[in-house]
Amino acid sequence: MKNTTTDTDQQPTSVNRRVFMRGAATAAAGAAVGGHAATATGAPASPVAAPSALPPTETQLAAETQAIPRTRAVDAYIVEHPGSDYMVDVLRSLDLEYCASNCGSSFEGLQESMINHGGNRMPEFLTCLHEESSVAMAHGYAKIEGKPMMALLHGTIGVQHASMAIYNAYCDRVPVFLVAGLDNNGPVAAHNATDMAAMVRDFVKWDHQPDSVSQFGHSAVRAYSIATTPPMAPVLLVVDAVTQKAPIEGSPTVPPLSKPHFPSADLGAVKEIARLLVDAENPRINAGVMARSQEGIDLLVELAELVQAPVNGGNARLNFPTRHPLAGMGTGRPDVILNLEPGGRGGPAGGGGEATTITISSAEFLITSNFNVNGSGAGTADLLVAADAQTTLPALIDEVRTLLNADRKRLYEERGDRIAETHLAQRREAIESARYGWDSSPVSLARIAAELWPLIKDEDWSFSSPQGFIGGWPGRLWDMHKSYHAIGSHGGGGMGYSLPASVGAALANKKHGRITININGDGDLNYAPGVLWTAVHHQIPLLTIVHNNRAYHQELMYLQQQANARNRGVTSAPIGTTITDPNIDYAQMAHAYGMHAEGPVETPADLGPALRRGIDRIKAGEPALIDVVSQPR
Amino acid sequence: MTHSKGSAIWTTWGIVAAVVAVTAFGWERTVSAQDSEGIQGDADRGKTLFTDYTCFGCHGYTGETGRGPRLNPPRFNQERFIAYLRNPPNPRRMPPYQQAEASDQRLADIYAFLQSLESGSPAAKDIPLLNAILQENSR
Numbered sequence: 001m002k003n004t005t006t007d008t009d010q011q012p013t014s015v016n017r018r019v020f021m022r023g024a025a026t027a028a029a030g031a032a033v034g035g036h037a038a039t040a041t042g043a044p045a046s047p048v049a050a051p052s053a054l055p056p057t058e059t060q061l062a063a064e065t066q067a068i069p070r071t072r073a074v075d076a077y078i079v080e081h082p083g084s085d086y087m088v089d090v091l092r093s094l095d096l097e098y099c100a101s102n103c104g105s106s107f108e109g110l111q112e113s114m115i116n117h118g119g120n121r122m123p124e125f126l127t128c129l130h131e132e133s134s135v136a137m138a139h140g141y142a143k144i145e146g147k148p149m150m151a152l153l154h155g156t157i158g159v160q161h162a163s164m165a166i167y168n169a170y171c172d173r174v175p176v177f178l179v180a181g182l183d184n185n186g187p188v189a190a191h192n193a194t195d196m197a198a199m200v201r202d203f204v205k206w207d208h209q210p211d212s213v214s215q216f217g218h219s220a221v222r223a224y225s226i227a228t229t230p231p232m233a234p235v236l237l238v239v240d241a242v243t244q245k246a247p248i249e250g251s252p253t254v255p256p257l258s259k260p261h262f263p264s265a266d267l268g269a270v271k272e273i274a275r276l277l278v279d280a281e282n283p284r285i286n287a288g289v290m291a292r293s294q295e296g297i298d299l300l301v302e303l304a305e306l307v308q309a310p311v312n313g314g315n316a317r318l319n320f321p322t323r324h325p326l327a328g329m330g331t332g333r334p335d336v337i338l339n340l341e342p343g344g345r346g347g348p349a350g351g352g353g354e355a356t357t358i359t360i361s362s363a364e365f366l367i368t369s370n371f372n373v374n375g376s377g378a379g380t381a382d383l384l385v386a387a388d389a390q391t392t393l394p395a396l397i398d399e400v401r402t403l404l405n406a407d408r409k410r411l412y413e414e415r416g417d418r419i420a421e422t423h424l425a426q427r428r429e430a431i432e433s434a435r436y437g438w439d440s441s442p443v444s445l446a447r448i449a450a451e452l453w454p455l456i457k458d459e460d461w462s463f464s465s466p467q468g469f470i471g472g473w474p475g476r477l478w479d480m481h482k483s484y485h486a487i488g489s490h491g492g493g494g495m496g497y498s499l500p501a502s503v504g505a506a507l508a509n510k511k512h513g514r515i516t517i518n519i520n521g522d523g524d525l526n527y528a529p530g531v532l533w534t535a536v537h538h539q540i541p542l543l544t545i546v547h548n549n550r551a552y553h554q555e556l557m558y559l560q561q562q563a564n565a566r567n568r569g570v571t572s573a574p575i576g577t578t579i580t581d582p583n584i585d586y587a588q589m590a591h592a593y594g595m596h597a598e599g600p601v602e603t604p605a606d607l608g609p610a611l612r613r614g615i616d617r618i619k620a621g622e623p624a625l626i627d628v629v630s631q632p633r
Numbered sequence: 634m635t636h637s638k639g640s641a642i643w644t645t646w647g648i649v650a651a652v653v654a655v656t657a658f659g660w661e662r663t664v665s666a667q668d669s670e671g672i673q674g675d676a677d678r679g680k681t682l683f684t685d686y687t688c689f690g691c692h693g694y695t696g697e698t699g700r701g702p703r704l705n706p707p708r709f710n711q712e713r714f715i716a717y718l719r720n721p722p723n724p725r726r727m728p729p730y731q732q733a734e735a736s737d738q739r740l741a742d743i744y745a746f747l748q749s750l751e752s753g754s755p756a757a758k759d760i761p762l763l764n765a766i767l768q769e770n771s772r
Contacts, residue, residue: 323769431757431767437698438760440753444698450762471700477766553690560687564728570735571685632690633699 083213084113084244086252090217092122093254094224096150096177098141098507099123100134102161104154106181106191109244111152123150126507126538129530131158133500135165135234137531138176140464140501143317143487144508146293148175148227155182155238156191163200164494169234170203171373172316172343172491173289173363175227176234178204183241196238202370205233209240213248221255230262230388231362232292264395265360265387272383273338273358274399278408280336282415283309284329284355287319288343290389294483297321299393300340306400308416309338310423315467316343316488321481323427325420339381340389343491357381360389373492430476441603442629448545449473451608452517455615460514464502466490469521469554470547471633484509496527499544503535506542506623515618518544522579522586523552532625533593541618545611546586546627548600551578553632586627599627672711672737674745682743686730696747697754701727705750715740 056064070078087110091099103111114125128134131153138149153159159180169176184192193199197207206226210216216239223235265273277283285304291297300320304311310330313320319340320327339359357380364386366373385392434446449470463474466489480486487505490497502518509516525546535542551574560573574580583600590597596617598610610626617624683689683696691701707714718740721727730740757763 428767431763434763435757435760436703436754437693437695438754440693440695440697442694444693446698450760450766453766454762471698479769556687557690560690561725561728564730564732565724567731570730570732573687631693631698633693 079245079247081247081249082109082113082244083216083246083248084109085117086213086248086254087216087220087239087244088113088118090220090254091150092118094177094220094257095147096123097145098126098138099150099152100126100128100137100504101152102128102131102134102154102158104152104158104181105186106155106158106183106241107152107179107239107244108181109241110179110181110239113244126534128500128534130528131161132165132496133503133528133531133534135162135169135176135178136497136500137504137507137534139165139169139172139174139491139497140487140504140506141508142169142174142176142504143172143501144462144464144484144505148177148224149504150177150179153178153180154191155180155186155196156193159196159199164492164496165500166200166234166236167203167371168490168492168494168497170205170368170492172488173230173232173341173366174234174491175232177224177227178234178236180236180238181241181244182209182238186241197236200236202368203234203373204236205231205366207236207238209238210243211240213243213246214252216243217252217255221257224257225259229260230292230391231366233366262388262391263362263365263386265385265392267395269383269385269387270392270395270399273360273385274396274403276336276356276358276383277307277309277338278400278403280307280309280334282330282332282334283307283336283338284334285309285311285338285340286342287311287313287317287389288339288341289316289488290340291317291319291483292390296390296393297481297483299390299397303393303397303400306397306404308412308419310419314343315472315475316491318480318483318486318488321479322475323479323481325423326416328419328423328426330419331422356383358383358385360385360387360392362386362388434473434477437631439604440631442549442631443601443604443607444631445471445547445633446473446477447604447607448519448547448628448630449477451604451611452545453478455611456515456517459619460512461485462487462505462509462514462516463518464505464516464542465498465518465520469633470519474519484514495521495524498524500528500531502542502544503531503540503623506535506540507538510541515615516542518542519547520544521553522546522548522550522584525586526579526584529589530593532590532595532623535623536594539621540623541621542623543614543618544590544623544625545614546599546625548586548627548629549632550580550583550629551632553577586625590625595623595625597625597627599625600629601626602629672741674711674738674741674743674748676742676745676749678739679742679744679746679749682739683746686735686743688743691727695750695753697752704747705752707744707747711741711744714744 099114111125114120114123126137128137134151134153138151141149151162153162166176166178180196182192182196186192196209197204201207206223208219208223210219219237223237227233227235285300287300291300297319300311301324304320304326308326310326310328311320312329313327334355337355337357339357339361341361341363342359359381364384434450437444438447457479462484463486467475468489475486498518498520502516502520506516556573556577559577563569563573585600587597587599598613601607601610607628614624614626691699692704693699696705697703709717715737718730721729
């Protein structure tokens, strides 16, 4: 081996650390003698540079090459095969891609296993700045991807933070795989609870606190199955720190996932529904949270076309293509109304008048003692069927086909033509309505939707936010026909849903190459805006357009009505309802989180170019925000 | 013509009452809607009131957007407009404005503001974006 101390510009070619360190020690000894290293002939060589660090001692050398002896305390402390490693193996078996979480000490064991034993994939840890954001991200993700995301919550306070988002997901019939930590020996006594799940039990479908690692495996698999069987809803596992951190022997097996067939209506009900539909003179179909996937939309199109019935798709999901000739309420008074999964909050329900009403709903299986999640119309119909509507449709379609004859088909043709004319008239009316306030400042909601459409219509796009506060303009103007073109609303009416759900939806869309658009109310955005940082940090391309009407506008109108009902305070409604003085600069807010942002855009002429720049950003893989000062509704 | 002591007293009190009324309510008229025809409205003051009374909430800042009917241009004459605000047919949708401070004068100011508004609403056929959407085929 070359003497590296005489050839200063040559580096050792061997990575043999022991030899290298011995050579360094020799050079140091030579330098101590006379600052020269001796050659083989004994003659002094050129001066050597003093080493920059002291040579290792024998003890240090031994430590480099031999196992470090442990004290008994350290030996007991180090656990190289903790129970939480097995937990991660189980979570991976459930195909959980992501875990959204705001870190907490009660699950530090599980988090460490995720990032080290699991290599931070399957699931990947998504850093959130609020537990409400974690769960809402999982909510939006599931509506795109058709499977749950995990949300990991700190005990007690984290569950409390998350509770509104859990409620939204429950009302919206969306699966979320919740795990909460429990550490009775943790640093803060108030973070413990005897029954951690109690505070949200009324709005999770199932909860369990496994008391061993192997029980965790079985519980997790069961929880996943329950969450993803209609009626879908969040489930919660409470995992205590002892179970996470205790050592396990060997490699426990991961239980297999076994899922039941989804509940379909019984054959008798299917036959009766088919008969009613086929014999109806003027049927109508209402769809609430019906279509869980593209298959659901396609099945509903098939049924509607068979009987030429108009479909009121509602706003809770995209149940039916918005430009289908049968989309809408049709004409005249219906004599038969088929309700498919009417939602408690958003979905159309019931019938009214003299119509025979039929309801197919899995909500009949989802009972909560305290909260009126299914609305006042739940459980009322002339024919009420407890079943999953999407699962029932194939059998219903087959039965309708067997009942159709030439006479009925001729009748349906005329009916279909009338419905199509009505649909076209509604489309024209929407265009006519969109022109009002076109050049106004603040910018009209119709203008925002109309300016966006040419920028996205040739892309694979997804709209991720509710439409109720924006006049429904995307649905009225855009061609929505794929299940991810619109994913509906919050479910439980909890504000603060749009932004994190859109981040979750955009995350799911990302791997499919889709762009995601979110039109977000300013009030809604302010609840937990830290999720803007999450979108930047995890490079989730989402375009957020702030519908900045500078108020909790619904409440502003309600309060004005209340004051007028009491005949006083005609000008006091803005107290407690407006977000002005000062006006919030959302572009600056987004900049603070590292996001590209523009605004406030106050005139329509500036809107189109700003939107185009935003679209360019998200197509390049980055999130962006555009603040638009807009009309109230 | 002779005047009794009583009528003199009533006349005096009437004058006092009128002074009090004018003092309390300023120079604004507080007459009923039936007397409201032909009130001179102030559009600038009306613009402020349109916001203060949250009219924009349902009708948009320019009276053209939102959930409520378009008010630009107004559908009614001034008298009917004021009467409608006082007693809308469906108060759960359009709340009544019966507060004393929402005087006929102030409602007339709002009416004047609505009359003064220019329309920011070109014909749909003149808006290429909307035309393009209309031309796209149904599914």
